[in-house]
Amino acid sequence: xxxxxxxxxxxxxxxxxxxxxxxxxxxxxxxxxxxxxxxxxxxxxxxxxxxxxxxxxxxxxxxxxxxxxxxxxxxxxxxxxxxxxxxxxxxxxxxxxxxxxxxxxxxxxxxxxxxxxxxxxxxxxxxxxxxxxxxxxxxxxxxxxx
Amino acid sequence: xxxxxxxxxxxxxxxxxxxxxxxxxxxxxxxxxxxxxxxxxxxxxxxxxxxxxxxxxxxxxxxxxxxxxxxxxxxxxxxxxxxxxxxxxxxxxxxxxxxxxxxxxxxxxxxxxxxxxxxxxxxxxxxxxxxxxxxxxxxxxxxxxxxxxxxxxxxxxxxxxxxxxxxxxxxxxxxxxxxxxxxxxxxxxxxxxxxxxxxxxxxxxxxxxxxxxxxxxxxxxxxxxxxxxxxxxxxxxxxxxxxxxxxxxxxxxxxxxxxxxxxxxxxxxxxxxxxxxxxxxxxxxxxxxxxxxxxxxxxxxxxxxxxxxxxxxxxxxxxxxxxxxxxxxxxxxxxxxxxxxxxxxxxxxxxxxxxxxxxxxxxxxxxxxxxxxxxxxxxxxxxxxxxxxxxxxxxxxxxxxxxxxxxxxxxxxxxxxxxxxxxxxxxxxxxxxxxxxxxxxxxxxxxxxxxxxxxxxxxxxxxxxxxxxxxxxxxxxxxxxxxxxxxxxxxxxxxxxxxxxxxxxxxxxxxxxxxxxxxxxxxxxxxxxxxxxxxxxxxxxxxxxxxxxxxxxxxxxxxxxxxxxxxxxxxxxxxxxxxxxxxxxxxxxxxxxxxxxxxxxxxxxxxxxxxxxxxxxxxxxxxxxxxxxxxxxxxxxxxxxxxx
Numbered sequence: 166x167x168x169x170x171x172x173x174x175x176x177x178x179x180x181x182x183x184x185x186x187x188x189x190x191x192x193x194x195x196x197x198x199x200x201x202x203x204x205x206x207x208x209x210x211x212x213x214x215x216x217x218x219x220x221x222x223x224x225x226x227x228x229x230x231x232x233x234x235x236x237x238x239x240x241x242x243x244x245x246x247x248x249x250x251x252x253x254x255x256x257x258x259x260x261x262x263x264x265x266x267x268x269x270x271x272x273x274x275x276x277x278x279x280x281x282x283x284x285x286x287x288x289x290x291x292x293x294x295x296x297x298x299x300x301x302x303x304x305x306x307x308x309x310x311x
Numbered sequence: 312x313x314x315x316x317x318x319x320x321x322x323x324x325x326x327x328x329x330x331x332x333x334x335x336x337x338x339x340x341x342x343x344x345x346x347x348x349x350x351x352x353x354x355x356x357x358x359x360x361x362x363x364x365x366x367x368x369x370x371x372x373x374x375x376x377x378x379x380x381x382x383x384x385x386x387x388x389x390x391x392x393x394x395x396x397x398x399x400x401x402x403x404x405x406x407x408x409x410x411x412x413x414x415x416x417x418x419x420x421x422x423x424x425x426x427x428x429x430x431x432x433x434x435x436x437x438x439x440x441x442x443x444x445x446x447x448x449x450x451x452x453x454x455x456x457x458x459x460x461x462x463x464x465x466x467x468x469x470x471x472x473x474x475x476x477x478x479x480x481x482x483x484x485x486x487x488x489x490x491x492x493x494x495x496x497x498x499x500x501x502x503x504x505x506x507x508x509x510x511x512x513x514x515x516x517x518x519x520x521x522x523x524x525x526x527x528x529x530x531x532x533x534x535x536x537x538x539x540x541x542x543x544x545x546x547x548x549x550x551x552x553x554x555x556x557x558x559x560x561x562x563x564x565x566x567x568x569x570x571x572x573x574x575x576x577x578x579x580x581x582x583x584x585x586x587x588x589x590x591x592x593x594x595x596x597x598x599x600x601x602x603x604x605x606x607x608x609x610x611x612x613x614x615x616x617x618x619x620x621x622x623x624x625x626x627x628x629x630x631x632x633x634x635x636x637x638x639x640x641x642x643x644x645x646x647x648x649x650x651x652x653x654x655x656x657x658x659x660x661x662x663x664x665x666x667x668x669x670x671x672x673x674x675x676x677x678x679x680x681x682x683x684x685x686x687x688x689x690x691x692x693x694x695x696x697x698x699x700x701x702x703x704x705x706x707x708x709x710x711x712x713x714x715x716x717x718x719x720x721x722x723x724x725x726x727x728x729x730x731x732x733x734x735x736x737x738x739x740x741x742x743x744x745x746x747x748x749x750x751x752x753x754x755x756x757x758x759x760x761x762x763x764x765x766x767x768x769x770x771x772x773x774x775x776x777x778x779x780x781x782x783x784x785x786x787x788x789x790x791x792x793x794x795x796x797x798x799x800x801x802x803x804x805x806x807x808x809x810x811x812x813x814x815x816x817x818x819x820x821x822x823x824x825x826x827x828x829x830x831x832x833x834x835x836x837x838x839x840x841x842x843x844x845x846x847x848x849x850x851x852x853x854x855x856x857x858x859x860x861x862x863x864x865x866x867x868x869x870x871x872x873x874x875x876x877x878x879x880x881x882x883x884x885x886x887x888x889x890x891x892x893x894x895x896x897x898x899x900x901x902x903x904x905x906x907x908x909x910x911x912x913x914x915x916x917x918x919x920x921x922x923x924x925x926x927x928x929x930x931x932x933x934x935x936x937x938x939x940x941x942x943x944x945x946x947x948x949x950x951x952x953x954x955x
Contacts, residue, residue, distance in 0.1 A: 207754065209713075209752030209753040210753035210754075211710075211713060211714055211753040212712075212713025212751065213752055214754045235749050255755065257755065257757065259455070259757055263754075263756075
C-alpha cells in the first residue's frame with residue numbers, strides 16, 4: 166500500500182489530468198454548477214481530511230464518488246439551485262454515514278458535515294476541547310483558483 | 312497473538328532491516344530479560360483513565376480498621392453522608408482579582424458564601440444519533456466500543472443531562488445554595504449521568520492551587536491552599552484562544568460554574584467497583600498528577616519523566632509560532648481573562664526566562680520556598696504545557712498535514728528507549744488505534760482514539776521505524792487477546808478509547824469502571840498470569856476537580872493535585888492505604904527498580920530519591936523533591952506482609 170502522502174499526490178495528479186481532459190477550469194457548466202471534480206476538505210476531530218469529489222448531477226439528483234487516502238466510495242444526494250446535499254457511506258470499520266450539505270459560490274462550495282446513525286460524541290474529543298454540533302467543509306473546483 | 316519483542320536500539324537500521332525481512336513472531340524470542348526482576352512481578356499493566364481527582368472519587372472512602380486515609384471525610388470537611396462537616400471551611404473557596412499580570416496566588420477579592428452554581432458546559436443533552444450525546448442504540452454502542460465488561464454496555468446509552476449546553480445544571484439539588492466549598496454531586500445527579508468537565512489547563516491549575524510561601528505551614532510547607540478552583544473556572548475557564556472575553560461576564564459565562572467542587576460518595580453507592588478494588592487491594596492517598604494541566608502534558612511526563620519542547624524536528628530547540636506561546640496575563644480591562652491560552656491558542660512557555668508571560672510568577676514561587684525548587688527549564692526551550700497533536704500519524708507520516716496545532720518530532724529520550732536497550736518487552740495499547748491507523752484526521756465518528764495520550768507517538772525513534780511501531784503500539788483489542796493467550800509483554804500501558812476513559816462530559820466514571828473490570832476479570836481467569844502481574848490503575852490528571860491533598864512542587868511543571876491510584880496484584884492485597892508521595896513518574900521508578908534499569912536521562916524526574924518523612928506526617932517529603940517508587944505498596948515477603 167502506498168504511503169498516505171503518495172496516495173494524496175497521485176490523487177491530485179489524477180484529478181489534474183482529469184481536469185485538463187475535461188477542460189474544466191472553473192467555468193460552471195450549463196444546467197449545473199456542481200458537475201465535475203472538486204478538491205474537498207473537511208474537519209475531523211483531530212484534523213482536516215482531504216479528498217477528491219466527483220459530482221455528477223442529473224436534474225435534481227446527484228451521484229458521484231468520494232476518494233481519499235481511505236479509498237473510494239460512492240455518494241448520492243440532491244441539488245437545488247445553489248444548494249447541494251449528499252450522503253457518503255464509509256466502510257469504516259465499522260461502517261458509518263456522513264451527511265454533507267453546502268452552498269455553491271462560484272467555484273467554491275462551503276457547508277456542514279454531520280455524522281448519521283452513530284454517536285457524534287466521538288467527534289468531540291476530550292470534554293472542553295472541541296465539541297461542535299457539526300463540522301465544516303469546503304470544496305474548490307479542480308483547476309480553479311481559491 | 313501479538314508479537315512483542317525487546318528490540319535493541321542499536322543498530323537501529325540493522326534492526327529495521329531485520330524486522331522487515333522476518334516475521335515479527337520470530338522476534339519475540341528476546342524476552343528472556345523480562346523475567347529477570349527484583350520482585351516476583353514479571354508483568355506490569357498501567358491503566359490510565361481520565362480526569363478525576365482523589366477527593367472527587369474517594370471523598371468518603373473509609374478504609375478497613377488499622378488503616379488511615381486523608382480525604383474529605385477524614386479531614387472533617389464533609390460527613391459520611393456528604394453534608395458539610397465540622398471543618399468544611401477547609402475547602403472554602405474565594406474569589407480573587409487579577410487585572411494586570413498573571414499571578415499564581417492573586418490577591419483576595421471576597422469569600423464565597425456559596426460557590427457559583429455549576430454549569431452543564433458541554434455535557435451531552437440527549438441521546439441522539441446526530442448530535443453529541445450517549446448512543447441511541449445498543450447495536451451502535453457495541454459496534455463502537457469493544458472494551459467493556461458485558462454488563463456495562465447499557466451505560467453507553469444512558470445519562471444525558473436533558474439540559475442545554477452552558478447553562479446552570481439545575482439537576483443539582485440546591486444549586487444556588489451549595490455552601491462555600493466541596494459539595495456532593497449525587498444523588499440528585501445520578502452516578503451514571505454525564506456532567507460538565509472543569510477546566511484543567513496548566514496556568515489555570517497553578518492558579519487554582521493558590522500556592523504561596525506566605526501560606527506555608529509545617530503540615531503544608533508548599534503553602535498551596537486549593538481555594539481558587541471556582542474562581543478560575545468562572546473567570547478564565549478553558550482559555551481565550553486569543554479572543555476577547557464574551558460579555559456580559561457572569562458566573563456561567565464559561566459554561567462551568569463551580570463544577571470543580573463536585574465529589575462522589577462511595578459510601579452511598581457511587582464508584583462501586585473502584586471502592587471494591589480499594590477494599591481488596593492497595594489504594595494510594597498520596598498519588599499526584601505530575602503536571603499542572605491536562606491530558607497531553609501528563610501522559611508525556613509519564614512516558615518521559617520530563618516535559619518535551621518545541622523543536623526543528625531534529626533535536627534543536629526553536630521558537631513556536633507566536634499564537635502558540637502561552638500568555639496568561641489578563642487582557643486589558645478584564646479580570647483574569649488570559650491573553651493567549653486555549654485549545655487553539657497558547658501551549659508553550661520558555662520557562663527558563665522569568666520575563667516570559669506567566670513564567671515569572673511560578674518561578675518566583677518555586678524559588679521562595681524554604682528548600683528552593685529548580686524549575687528544570689533549559690534556556691531557549693519552549694516546553695509543551697497543554698495539549699498539542701503529536702508529531703506523527705499512525706503510519707509515521709507527519710501529522711501536521713492534518714492538524715494545525717502539532718508539536719514537531721521529539722528526540723527526547725523516553726521509557727521505551729530504556730526498555731528497548733535492556734531487552735525488556737513493552738506495548739502501548741490504545742483504544743481504537745486500529746481505526747485511527749486509517750483515519751488520521753479522526754473523521755470517522757467511531758474513532759475515539761486518543762492520539763495525545765500515547766507518549767510514543769511524539770517520538771521520532773519509534774514513529775519513524777515501522778518495525779518499532781508495529782512491535783510496540785497496538786489496539787486494546789490486542790491486549791484482551793494477549794491476556795487470553797497469556798502472552799503479555801513485561802510492561803503494558805493501556806489507554807481506553809474516549810468513550811470509556813472516564814473523562815467527564817465525553818465519558819463517565821462508571822464506563823471506566825467497566826473498562827478496568829474487563830481487564831481484571833480476564834486476568835483473574837488466568838491464575839498463572841495473575842500470580843506475577845501488577846496492575847496500576849490511575850488517571851492522567853484530576854481533571855480540574857478540587858482536591859484537599861498536599862502538593863509537592865517538583866519543578867516548573869508540577870506536581871498537581873492528587874489522583875486515585877490502585878495497585879492490584881497478589882502482593883498488594885489486604886485493603887491497604889499507601890501514603891508515599893507519588894506521581895506518574897513513580898510508576899516509571901517502580902518499573903526501573905523491578906527490571907534494574909537506570910533513569911531515563913540525567914535530568915528526568917526518575918532521578919528524584921524516595922521520600923523521607925517525619926513520623927507524624929507521612930504525606931510530606933522532607934527531602935523534597937522526592938518521589939516514591941511505590942515498592943512499599945507491595946508485600947513481597949511474608950515479613951513484609953506482617954510489617955504492613
